[in-house]
Amino acid sequence: MMHNKNKASSMRRKKLRVSRDIAIEEDNGMIAQSPLALFASQSKDWTPKVPLTYKGHWNCTGVASITNNGITALMTFVDRIERPIIYGGPLLNEYRFEQLHFHWAEDDQAGSEHAIDGVKCAAEAHLVHYNSKYSGFEEASTQRDGLSVTGFLLKVTQVPNKSFEPLTNAVYEISKMNQSSTLSADCLKWMLSINLNEYYTYRGSLTTDPFLESVTWVVYKNPVEISSDQMKSFRQMESQHTGEKILCNARSLQPCPPGLCIYHVNQKTKNNEIPVSFNTRSKL
Numbered sequence: 001m002m003h004n005k006n007k008a009s010s011m012r013r014k015k016l017r018v019s020r021d022i023a024i025e026e027d028n029g030m031i032a033q034s035p036l037a038l039f040a041s042q043s044k045d046w047t048p049k050v051p052l053t054y055k056g057h058w059n060c061t062g063v064a065s066i067t068n069n070g071i072t073a074l075m076t077f078v079d080r081i082e083r084p085i086i087y088g089g090p091l092l093n094e095y096r097f098e099q100l101h102f103h104w105a106e107d108d109q110a111g112s113e114h115a116i117d118g119v120k121c122a123a124e125a126h127l128v129h130y131n132s133k134y135s136g137f138e139e140a141s142t143q144r145d146g147l148s149v150t151g152f153l154l155k156v157t158q159v160p161n162k163s164f165e166p167l168t169n170a171v172y173e174i175s176k177m178n179q180s181s182t183l184s185a186d187c188l189k190w191m192l193s194i195n196l197n198e199y200y201t202y203r204g205s206l207t208t209d210p211f212l213e214s215v216t217w218v219v220y221k222n223p224v225e226i227s228s229d230q231m232k233s234f235r236q237m238e239s240q241h242t243g244e245k246i247l248c249n250a251r252s253l254q255p256c257p258p259g260l261c262i263y264h265v266n267q268k269t270k271n272n273e274i275p276v277s278f279n280t281r282s283k284l
């Protein structure tokens with residue numbers, strides 16, 4: 001009798017976990033304008049059933065191309081049959097890689113868009129992915145579950161980051177607007193220099209015009225460390241209008257809407273409980 005009761009209760013728990021594990025799709029409807037100041041103390045711990053997984057980002061297939069579009073350095077893959085994908089974590093579907101770009105400022109303490117526990121870094125890298133259920137980035141960017149951006153804060157330290165070198169070398173070659181350069185397709189390996197298991201996730205927006213609220217954000221807690229010289233590669237790029245240097249292309253912090261769900265994921269933790277408020281509308 002006791003056994004059956006426990007079994008039933010365990011099954012019920014399992015069912016709830018499944019329904020709440022996909023809760024980023026069924027959350028309380030709150031969406032923020034991005035970027036946000038993210039605090040451990042104001043987020044809820046959550047361990048997704050399927051860890052957020054990268055596939056193909058570090059392959060050496062094809063070529064990467066990076067362009068100065070007058071606003072940022074924007075990298076895409078060319079000559080590649082299959083785009084890299086991400087899945088798991090807060091995502092219900094596979095999201096295909098579209099492009100990587102950067103935000104920065106003149107000041108080493110101000111260029112990242114998000115702030116982690118009150119701290120900003122020199123820059124922030126955004127890997128933009130779109131939900132593969134849509135025809136492409138354009139269609140996806142207007143949908144609530146259309147995009148997922150994984151954000152990496154870049155912190156300036158004394159030591160050059162070797163795995164970041166191919167990228168900054170290429171950025172030095174695109175100082176003028178519309179200049180492009182190619183680099184090895186495995187130029188994203190710097191992502192592996194931090195703990196990819198720990199991140200914040202929330203529903204937010206693009207940080208550039210038209211600021212569409214279609215982004216499931218993943219912002220890594222630990223910054224990627226690069227040197228001051230590597231950081232300078234971005235600040236010597238010229239903008240479209242005046243030919244002046246692009247010294248700040250980071251959007252300011254946006255107010256956090258009351259009730260917004262922000263989750264802190266540390267996949268290594270053994271706590272598999274899904275936070276209750278992940279889905280405030282679901283029946284418990």
Ligand SMILES: [Zn+2]
Pocket residue numbers: 101102103126207
């Ligand atoms: Zn961005």
